[in-house]
Amino acid sequence: MSHDSDQRLVEAVRAGDATAVAEFLAGGANPDVAASRFQGPVIVDAARDGRLDLVQLLMDAGASIGPSGHFNVTPLRVAMLEGRAEVVRHLLAHGALATETVKRTSLLTEAVSYTRHRPGPAAVDTLRVLLEAGATPHPAEEALLITGVVGPVPPVVLRLLLAHGADPDQKRSDGTPAIVIAARHGDDAAVDTLVEAGADVNAGDRQGRTALMHAVERNERRVIATLLTAGAATGTVSSDGMTALQLARGWQRQNVQFMLGERQVGLDSVPIERTFVRIIPAAARLAGDPPMLHLLASAIDIALEDLGDDEWDTRTGVDAGTARAVALRLRDEITPATHGSWYELPVTADELAAPRSALVELAYGTTRAMPDGVDRWALTDLLEELDRQLGR
Structure with missing residues (x-):
């Protein structure tokens, strides 16, 4: 068959035109024709797009479902990576699992990992199809549950593995x-x-x-x-x-x-x-939008005014003068990030303690005044988020 006919088959697969694909295959086009010089056969493209009808037409015409190219690409692996559960099921039913090479990570281990990297219902459905088909990891690989926990993957994936005998x-x-x-x-x-x-x-x-x-x-x-x-x-x-x-x-x-x-x-x-x-950092960088950074400044001002310098020093361990200086910097010295849409302010560990201590006083202490438009719960949430980042 001519190169022209094979190229038309490639174009028909890319266009998702099942009628044209059937016509060119009936006319003798090569079902294993490569989609391009650097791509695998057209069945890989059909599997990637989730076009079960095209995969069936190509397989009926004798297309190979085994590995191809330097990276041993298979339509089954590509369909798994794209979450094409129905294509995966069809290929498994026609023996595709046996064609997978041991030179790559097992299909099942990769499917578990992909529920983390590309989470979604399709990824879970595809994993379920593989489990139901009896797919297993390679002998040298970790057990699937370990792969999932190390990932870490969403709990629904762990429950699925446990339901299938993990x-x-x-x-x-x-x-x-x-x-x-x-x-x-x-x-x-x-x-x-x-x-x-x-x-x-x-x-x-x-x-x-x-x-x-x-x-x-x-x-x-x-x-x-x-x-x-x-x-x-x-x-x-x-x-x-x-x-x-x-x-x-x-x-x-x-x-x-x-x-x-x-x-x-x-x-x-x-x-x-x-x-x-x-890790106990000696310096940090506060990053956020100006209103949020100004909120920290207001929290410091309110706590200092309510407690007074001596009580502030005693309760927080942070020098009142340092706290005032930090509040002023939070208002006047924040700058746009070089490679981001947020604003930043570099602070030392001692300076960082000032807004955190102020939040503690407003959220849990005796201070009853709040910044305009902000309630105690909002400050409590902000404090907890800072503490999580600080490992407290």
Whole structure:
């Protein structure tokens, strides 16, 4: 058949013209013709576009569904990546899974990962189709649940894997349980999903550190609450002699100490074995729109006026003069970001403490005055968002 006829087939596939595709195939066009010099065969294009009718026509004409090109591209993998569940189902029914190469990440592992990178109902539906077809990871790959927790993927994906037989107590190749990985990541949704599926809430890693211990050390309070309400043991001792409470004391995490049952807490210097490196920045950059940055300035002004300099110094530990200077800078020195649409102000750690301390006073202290048009809940939300970024 002539090159002209093959090229017309390529154009018909690109246009999604099923009638023309059938006509050119009937006339002898090559069903494996490449879409271009650097692209795979036209069936790959049809699969990518989710055109099951075109895929069927090409397959009926003898098109190959195996790997092609330097990257071993297959219509099945392309359809999976694009979330074309019906095309995936059709290709699987015609043996496409057996044509996948072991030189690439397994189709199933990649499908799990793609629910994170390109989330949506189509990605979940495609993963479900692969699971129902019996697809498996390569022997050297991590178990799917571990891939999902490490991702991390949305909880719906973890529930889907668990519904298809994944072990909620699955361990990574180094012996770390999935629930511990989720706790280290601060993924309370994944922790809750695993607990609901029956995971051992007290499972430990190779050092005997439980999910609760890791969550405590990283100050992941939502994870801590999830684990404690699920019955996590607070008195477990790791192989290096640590307990959750010791770790909380060693990092001076007072709120966590209360969560663990302490009645009185302090800032004692308690030596512990740490598995976590905390970043304590000496400088920062506040970024936002001018009204939000001006709001921080107003919070400082109000708190200073209400408390007075001496009380402010005592309650916050921040010099009142420094606080006033920061408020002035927040109004007069913010500048547009070089490569963004927001405004910025570089601040030292001491300067950053001023707006945060002001928010604490307005949200939880005795100060009753509020910036114009802002209520206490809005300031509480802003404070919590800052604290999350600061790892408090």
